[in-house]
Amino acid sequence: MNVRRPLPPELSARSFTLAEAAALGVGRGRLEGSDLLAPTRGIRVPWGVEMSAANVVRPLQALMPDAVASFVTAAKIWRFPLPLNAERDQTLHITRPLETPGSTRPGLVCHRMRLAAGDTVMVDGVAVTSRERTWVDLAGVLPFEQVVAIGDYLVCEHPSGFPAPRSPWVPVKRLRWYVSEQRRVRGLPAARRASRLVRVGADSVPETLLRLALVEAGLPEPTLNYVIRDSRGHPVAWPDQAFESLRFAIQYDGEHHRTAEQQALDNWRNRLVADLDWDQLIVSGADVRKRGWGGVAALVDSRLRRLESARAGALSRPQMLA
Known part of the structure; x- marks a missing residue:
């Protein structure tokens, strides 16, 4: 042998x-x-x-x-x-x-x-x-939504008050400036369009895909990097996306949320958010596989309409005298 x-x-x-x-x-x-x-x-x-x-x-x-x-x-x-x-x-x-x-x-x-x-x-x-040039080149070969998601990854930052402060790999102004300075590059048209949709504050590709699905469905664009605070101004939760005027938050729970420790933390977070009279939608990978991003966007749309209706009804009721 x-x-x-x-x-x-x-x-x-x-x-x-x-x-x-x-x-x-x-x-x-x-x-x-x-x-x-x-x-x-x-x-x-x-x-x-x-x-x-x-x-x-x-x-x-x-x-x-x-x-x-x-x-x-x-x-x-x-x-x-x-x-x-x-x-x-x-x-x-x-x-x-x-x-x-x-x-x-x-x-x-x-x-x-x-x-x-x-x-x-x-x-x-x-x-x-470079990171900037690589991103522009990828815009010519990858699906558009993925290009936006990578752009979000590059510019993502969180202020010091967040549980995990983060500095951007490429500041968003620099990324957009770089794209504006390019000429005759294969992926440039898509990169220019994607740069207008890149936002600061998305921590993962699914968060970006959800935001794009909401915009595609004609819904208002959610706020990223929002902080929910209690009556004393102390931070309580950092939702992935928020519609602050309706007190509605969206959390995308990825695979790491399946651990017992993380689920305990999530349950504690959810109770605090509910105590502050915020409505919250938890989206998981299973939801996306079952409904698709369009289906999740429709679910968000339904929840927003219900909250808007409830708010309008509350404002139209006569105030009770003490």
């Missing part, structure tokens, strides 16, 4: 070029082993080794020093919240100068275009398009 020769320690936990392997004495036959993946010609990745996107791209840039990780590959390096199909796609995307001949390697998409000096940055020793 043939026993597979182990890789040198320098190569066993990362992607590498064939030239690196040859320099360490690894034979050609060993490089064809079933325990090695070949994302593109001239590169091997040990099977089962979990690596960052930057580590996968690094040996490719050793073969093509002018290559810049871009599009979905850059988004993975930046840890953008991508759709599942894009996250699972192992195709490598790079951008090279216009005058460079196109690359036809399997598993590789080579985009040829000019990048401004500020469009390329170094991340973990890998050349990658």
Whole structure:
């Protein structure tokens, strides 16, 4: 029985070029082993080794020093919240100068275009398009709602009074300025439209998709980063979305809300909100799978109409004398 020769320690936990392997004495036959993946010609990745996107791209840039990780590959390096199909796609995307001949390697998409000096940055020793440029490029290849959601992710911030204060990766004014300065970029029309819908305060893709569904249904746009306070002005709850004039809040409860500890905290929050005479709608992934985003928007519409009717009725009643 043939026993597979182990890789040198320098190569066993990362992607590498064939030239690196040859320099360490690894034979050609060993490089064809079933325990090695070949994302593109001239590169091997040990099977089962979990690596960052930057580590996968690094040996490719050793073969093509002018290559810049871009599009979905850059988004993975930046840890953008991508759709599942894009996250699972192992195709490598790079951008090279216009005058460079196109690359036809399997598993590789080579985009040829000019990048401004500020469009390329170094991340973990890998050349990658900036967050702003990556977002604009993605606008040409991803569904529009997902582009808005990634924009929300980039600009999201919470003030110091929130349970989890957060600074933006890209301030919203800078993102919009960057988009306004671009010319002749493939995803630019969609990026311009998406930049007008990007908002500060959305913590997750589902929160963005819910907001877009409400707007698409013709409902008022909810307030993000709203704080519900008690009679003494102390913060009690931080709803994902709020219609403050009707005292109506929406919470999207993701998977982490299933733990016993988080459910206890949520129950406590819900009681406090109800005590302050706020109505609240809890939306879960199961609701979305059952109703779709349009169905959830219809549920919100029904609740808002009921609250508006109740409020109008209360205002029309004559006041009782003490």
